[in-house]
Amino acid sequence: MISVQDISKTYDQPVLKDVSLDVPGGTTVSLIGPSGCGKSTLLRIVMGLIEADSGQVLINGQALTPQNMLDLRRQMGYVIQSGGLFPHLTARENLTLVTGYLGWDREKETERIEELCELTNMSATNLDRKPDGLSGGQAQRISLMRALMLDPDIILLDEPLGSIDPLVRYELQRDLKSIFKKLQKTVLLVTHDLGEAAYLGDRISLMRAGDIIQQGTIQDIVSNPADAFVQKFVTAQRSPLEDL
């Protein structure tokens, strides 16, 4: 589980103000809000990529410290919008970078990659390509495989489908949901798309300007918006059918 406790962060202006958030084990929380509300910063703080000014993050009950940082990071998978695949390495080399560092043997690596290919509907023929030879959807699947390689309890995703075209995105959303449920992962997902947040998240946390202003299920948020902003955010999602 992830427990974010009273996190504050200020650059030129306050980006996060005393934010607290829990992601119980085996559930998915969608963190949603307009651009610049601090949701990506919060995700980076959870990953230990940025240090908070105050407050703490507990990963499975353990606080992040410089000593346990590398260990704890390996208990979390991280997927970002552009995939973050290393362009000089093939898909397979991207997957085995960490396991190679940890000294896994070749057989164990191959076995794990086969499992993940099946799980993510990835064709093994693509594994020897470099990232620029993969489609956007394929790259995101490889990126997800890389995040799952060490079978971490926790997965953090920062707009993972932000730059994927709608049809592929639809499929990927479905696959992500089934994977998370099947593997019982604890997931914190950052998105700005309410539909995606509702579809993938058991709960939604809505942020604005460094604050979490409402948490709950999609039903809670739609039926009892906390304020006018939430009301507006909920109704601002355009349906393709509305002009018909």
Next chain:
Amino acid sequence: MKVVLKRLIIPFIIILISAGISEARQQEPVRAGTKVFTESVLLGELVTQSIEADGCDAELIKQLGGTQILWSALLDGEIDVYPEYTGTIIEEILADTDIRSIAELDSVLATYEIEMTRPLGFNNTYAIGMKEEVAGDLGIRTISDLRAHPELSYGFSNEFMDRSDGWPGLRQAAGLLPESVRGLDHDLAYRGLQAENIQVIDLYSTDPEIQYYDLRVLEDDLNYFPEYEAVYLYRSELETSIVESIRRFEGAISRDAMVSMNAAVKIDREGDSAVASRFLSERFGIESDVYEEEMWDRLWRNTIDHLYLVGISLGLAILFAIPLGVIAVKVKAIETPLLGAVGILQTVPSLAILVFMIPLFGIGAFPAIAALFLYSLLPIVRNTHSGIKSIAGPLMESARALGLPNSFILRRIELPLAVPSILAGIKTSAVINVGTATLGALIGAGGYGQPILTGIRLDSVPLILEGAIPAAVLALLVQGLFDLIEKWIRG
């Protein structure tokens, strides 16, 4: 990447070790140096052959550089002897001491543990010349005699026209009021003299053209021109027998003898070594070895020397510059000062860096390598730095998020991603290095600069091309080699 690094590093280490071995040579021979003009080279040949004929090992470093380089090389013991002119010693080398006599000069030199031979017998200063037959007809023997012939046309080199100790001073001192004086190129002056457009020109008193054009050098009856008596300067510590081989030339080389030796090399295109050997044989009955290299042997030797300079300096630069570039990225506090420092190194003219190296490392290949090394740093440091810096932020976050330590990320992600940029830096350095290394010949490092220097001295275009063309070809080859490596790395 590992394999690439190994392939690059191992040959360099081997080269370094072998360089170390060859540096630690046995006892050094007597070393003579010369300036970049023919007369100096001839005097260097004479003294070298004389020492060798007396049974000692001697080595000649031709065209080592200008006055300052030779003087400091002599002081540092990099060379033991070189030919110089009294006027240069007094006016240039010891300009801040007021020296009035040879005895004073000797005692000042002694404080540097340097000794000077008595004059060799000729004075190479500015002089005024006329065609022998014209001067003979008019009965002109001295500069003062010109006063009676204001109708003569004078053609002086531009430098002589401008120097206060040239025409302006001479005109006053001798009270000359010629009807026509013009400034022109020195070579044109000789032609003008032939065509009898002009009758009076300036010259150096040992110019080979004096003989070629059959000129009369007018006697300086006013003692107007300062004395530039040729002498040898040598280190006081030299053994007596060697000093004797040097002092053999005191009063032994007349102006006519020097002029004809200069003419043999510059006009008849004979080899320096052969001309010097003939003089030794005729004047002293000494038989000495003539060493004239074939063009292909010379080209091969220059190629080896040049590759040695470029290879070692570039190899060392790569070994140092890549880590420096990484440090510049990783240690924020020294990023700006470090990049600034290597940047400033690059702005110092290459010739100046070469000369600065002499007090530290002497002359020869070592200071040239040190200078080329410093010169090669900037492009590699800067490109390593910018290559790593330009890796996209999200990519670096992904690497850190994988829970990999920084050293592993540097090795497996940052450096490999920066390779194209680093290679481009190395390529730039290599091409600059190949060109700049030609200047190494000025401090005795050899290489393709050697035939260029000789070519300039002898006014020989083929010799200049013998250095310039291989240097250009090598630069292109190096560039092509790196283009291939770049392609190969990109896959």
